[in-house]
Amino acid sequence: MKMVKGLLAVAVAVGVGMAWNGESVVSNDKYSLASTSVLQAEASEVSAVNLQAVDEAGNAIMDDLNIQLDNVAVGTDDTYAEVLAKVAQANGVDYVEALKYFSLANNNDDGFNRKLFSTQLNQSVEKNYGSKTLTEAQKLKLAKGVSGKYTLDIQALHKNLDQNISDGKIQVPFKQSNTKTKVAVSTFVGGKEVSGGSYNYSGVEGDVISLENSQLVLSHTHHRDAPVFTISSETQAVRYLPLYARKATVTYNLPDGVQGPASQTFYGLKDEERTVVAPTIAGYTVEDPQTIDFNKSKLDRNITFNYEAVNIEEPGDGDNNGNNPGGGGNNPGGGDNSGGDNNGDNNGGDTDTGDSNGNGGTTAVTPFKVYGKQRLYRYSHATFTNNRRVQAHAKKTKAYAPVMTVVGTTQSNNGVARYTLDDGTHITANADYVAKLYWLSNYKKLYVMNPNGINTHKGSGLNSKVAHVKQGSAVTVKAVTKKGEMTRYQLTNGTYITGNKQFVSPTKPKNVTKVKAKTTVRVYKDVNLTKVAKTYKRGSTFNVQGWDHSRGDVHHVSGVKRYKVAGGYITANSKYVQTVNTK
Numbered sequence: 001m002k003m004v005k006g007l008l009a010v011a012v013a014v015g016v017g018m019a020w021n022g023e024s025v026v027s028n029d030k031y032s033l034a035s036t037s038v039l040q041a042e043a044s045e046v047s048a049v050n051l052q053a054v055d056e057a058g059n060a061i062m063d064d065l066n067i068q069l070d071n072v073a074v075g076t077d078d079t080y081a082e083v084l085a086k087v088a089q090a091n092g093v094d095y096v097e098a099l100k101y102f103s104l105a106n107n108n109d110d111g112f113n114r115k116l117f118s119t120q121l122n123q124s125v126e127k128n129y130g131s132k133t134l135t136e137a138q139k140l141k142l143a144k145g146v147s148g149k150y151t152l153d154i155q156a157l158h159k160n161l162d163q164n165i166s167d168g169k170i171q172v173p174f175k176q177s178n179t180k181t182k183v184a185v186s187t188f189v190g191g192k193e194v195s196g197g198s199y200n201y202s203g204v205e206g207d208v209i210s211l212e213n214s215q216l217v218l219s220h221t222h223h224r225d226a227p228v229f230t231i232s233s234e235t236q237a238v239r240y241l242p243l244y245a246r247k248a249t250v251t252y253n254l255p256d257g258v259q260g261p262a263s264q265t266f267y268g269l270k271d272e273e274r275t276v277v278a279p280t281i282a283g284y285t286v287e288d289p290q291t292i293d294f295n296k297s298k299l300d301r302n303i304t305f306n307y308e309a310v311n312i313e314e315p316g317d318g319d320n321n322g323n324n325p326g327g328g329g330n331n332p333g334g335g336d337n338s339g340g341d342n343n344g345d346n347n348g349g350d351t352d353t354g355d356s357n358g359n360g361g362t363t364a365v366t367p368f369k370v371y372g373k374q375r376l377y378r379y380s381h382a383t384f385t386n387n388r389r390v391q392a393h394a395k396k397t398k399a400y401a402p403v404m405t406v407v408g409t410t411q412s413n414n415g416v417a418r419y420t421l422d423d424g425t426h427i428t429a430n431a432d433y434v435a436k437l438y439w440l441s442n443y444k445k446l447y448v449m450n451p452n453g454i455n456t457h458k459g460s461g462l463n464s465k466v467a468h469v470k471q472g473s474a475v476t477v478k479a480v481t482k483k484g485e486m487t488r489y490q491l492t493n494g495t496y497i498t499g500n501k502q503f504v505s506p507t508k509p510k511n512v513t514k515v516k517a518k519t520t521v522r523v524y525k526d527v528n529l530t531k532v533a534k535t536y537k538r539g540s541t542f543n544v545q546g547w548d549h550s551r552g553d554v555h556h557v558s559g560v561k562r563y564k565v566a567g568g569y570i571t572a573n574s575k576y577v578q579t580v581n582t583k
Contacts, residue, residue, distance in 0.1 A: 046074050049083065049168045056153075056175055061146045080170050081161035094129040098137035099172070101125055103152040104213075106142075107177055109200035116183065116199045116214045124213040149177035149202040177202040182235045185216060193239070203231035211238065250276055254284060254307045275529050275560055277551060278305040285392045285556055362408040362420045368485040369437040370419070371401040371501065375558075376433050378404070378425045383412040390425050393555050399450050399502050400552040400559060403437060438487045438499045442480040443506040446489060448473045450503040451548040451564075456495035460488040466495050471546040472511045475504075512544045512572075514581040515563060521576055525568045527552075533568045541580060542570060 047069055053062035071090040074083055088095055101121065108115045126134045142150070156173040163170075181203065185196035199216075203209065210228050216238065229236035252260040261279055278286045284307040362382075378390045393402040404427065408420035417429035427434060439446075448454050453471050458464040460481050469475060475497065479490045487499030497504065517540045525531040528550045536542075542565040549559035561572040571577060 046083075046165055046168045049080070049087075049165075049170065051170060051172055053172045053174060055150065056173070061142055061150055061174055062140070063143050074165065078165050079162055080165050083165050084161070091132070092130060093132040093136050095133070095136060097125055097129045097133050098140060099152055101134075101137035102140040103150070103174075105137075107149045107151060107202040109180070109202065116201050116211070116216065118215055120215050121213045150174040151177050151204045151207065175204050177204055179203060179205045179231050179233055181229065181231050181233075183229055183238055184235050185238050187239070198235070201231075205231055205233075207231045248303060250303045250305070252278055252286075252305045252307065254281070255309055260307065275550065276303065277528075277554070277557060278307075280554075280556065281307060284309055362410040364408050365406065366485065367405050367407050367422065369403055369405050370427075370434045371398070371403050371437050372396070372433065373401070373435055374433045376402075376428060378421070378427055380425060382410045382418040382420075382426045383414075384426075384428075391555070394558040396552075396558055397549045397561075398505075400549060401502065402555060403502070435501075436485075437501055438485070439501060439504070439506065440480075440487060440499075441506075443477055443489075446475050446477055446497070446504040446506055447508055448475070448503065449505045449509060451546060454497055454503050456491065456493075456497055458495065460490075460496045462488065462496060462498060469497075472509060474508070511583045512547070512563065512579050512581070513583055514541060514543055514579075515570075515577040516541050516580050517576065518578050519576050521570055523565060523568045523570055527562050527564075527569045529562070529569065529571070542566075542577070547572065 049067045049069065051065035051067065052060060053065075055061050067087060069083070069087065072083065072086045074086075084095070104117045104121060108117055122134060125137060151174060153173040153175050160170055160173070179202065181201050183199045183201060185198065186193050187196050196216075201209070208228050208230050227238055229238060248266045249263055250266065251263040254260040260281075264276075266276065286305050286307045372393050372395070375393065375395045377384075377392050380388045380390055396402070404419075405422040406419040407422045409429065410418045410420055410426070412418060418426045419429050419434070420426055448469050448471050451471055453473075454469050455462075456466045456469060456475075458466055460483055475489075476492045477489045478492045478494075480499070481488045481490060481496075488496045489499055489504075490496050517536055517538050519538055520535065521538075521540065521542075522529075522535045523533045523542075525533045527548050542563070544563045544565060546564040548562050548564060548569065550562060551557040551559045562569040563572050563577070
């Protein structure tokens with residue numbers, strides 16, 4: 001089979017077999033070959049690469065693919081993977097996706113014109129990798145006289161591509177598909193399961209196949225993670241949700257007629273919730289995430305995010321004794337971080353910076369850290385006006401609250417107290433909005449609040465870890481010590497922990513240990529609830545391992561509480577889960 005120049009790059013960065021998940025096999029590691037110096041000398045003279053598709057016995061299953069390297073500079077120590085990546089870039093074709101396409105398409109069963117992978121697969125390749133990739137993928141076929149189904153051997157190809165290029169010949173290994181699977185499809189209509197027929201598909205026993213780019217996804221659902229099936233001799237059951245079970249349209253409005261992001265449509269089932277976060281737009285702030293509650297009888301729902309400009313001039317000081325607080329900091333969620341301790345303690349944060357030049361009379365102080373208790377702003381001047389706002393920070397749970405270092409005190413034009421930060425900006429000094437980062441009192445007992453837990457250490461420097469303490473645990477305190485502006489607590493066993501409020505608290509938390517699903521509940525792989533891991537029916541129970549909040553790293557979003565359970569995270573919304581046990 002004659003192929004256009006560049007087809008060898010099919011082998012670049014092949015993902016994980018049929019999963020079509022885009023993982024790369026291109027490696028930075030180089031394999032040593034015998035007579036390296038000779039091979040490297042020859043490598044720079046290689047002008048073409050020959051791609052040889054073979055089965056497990058070494059028999060050719062496609063005509064050799066000859067790739068000219070006219071537009072590619074081959075280095076003396078390049079691997080085949082690196083050369084093929086250069087070919088792909090020069091030709092504008094992702095040949096790795098073409099190979100994966102061939103492996104998926106080759107295993108389709110044409111009977112009754114029913115294919116798992118066809119139009120939807122074509123559209124996905126063209127959209128994500130370009131029309132040239134799709135064109136080259138569709139040219140791939142078995143050689144004359146070769147019949148059957150073949151599956152690309154990703155692991156074996158990985159090893160071949162990691163070798164240094166020598167004579168320009170490389171094998172692309174395939175395995176003959178040894179099992180035919182029947183995929184039985186059903187959907188849900190009016191709450192009842194209805195058969196959608198079956199599809200035949202071939203493959204290698206045990207391989208996992210994703211239906212992300214199959215006809216089924218196009219036909220039945222646009223709103224949930226694509227299911228998978230495993231190649232075996234047994235019938236595989238695949239169930240789909242109806243496309244229009246529930247629908248919500250989300251729009252984003254900016255002031256003064258400014259064009260906002262395009263509206264989005266979200267799909268879900270009755271009793272399902274979906275958290276939506278508005279995109280960040282420079283110069284604007286927006287309200288906290290909103291939850292789409294699909295447990296409504298009305299089919300269509302509309303949600304609107306209204307943005308606010310942050311640079312509108314307002315007369316006067318704008319503070320009014322705390323009603324328009326300043327604040328924030330450019331170290332959200334930070335803390336102190338001393339060597340070896342991930343609790344956030346930094347001894348270097350307590351050094352005296354000397355004089356600070358503020359707005360007409362800033363008084364320098366020994367630096368100390370504060371955190372934001374409410375939504376607040378950081379300003380470029382001690383007299384606050386909207387056009388002097390540098391950054392907005394949402395009100396967050398303490399673990400993710402914005403942290404800033406105060407180096408001085410000053411006042412606004414009308415005498416309102418301000419803090420000067422180490423970056424020259426200013427925040428309110430109002431105690432309703434900011435507080436010192438460390439506990440000072442000698443509490444008898446402290447509770448671990450941070451989702452990541454804390455470490456105990458041999459000394460107050462917190463640089464020699466002894467043990468890890470999980471979130472929700474209680475520790476008994478023997479004494480409090482001060483290290484600069486920071487506090488450490490010595491426990492009754494002689495070890496030390498941080499006194500940082502983002503990690504410990506004297507207030508006992510309500511430790512929820514088990515919840516029950518009041519509706520359909522999904523376990524998500526991430527705390528932001530974007531990747532579904534598994535779906536559970538009403539009445540299912542979950543053992544709660546801890547809690548966390550979404551969007552911890554997003555300074556302008558407050559975040560929503562989640563429960564950590566086996567396999568990921570679930571909602572903590574009382575509409576959807578009921579507390580069963582606490583401790």
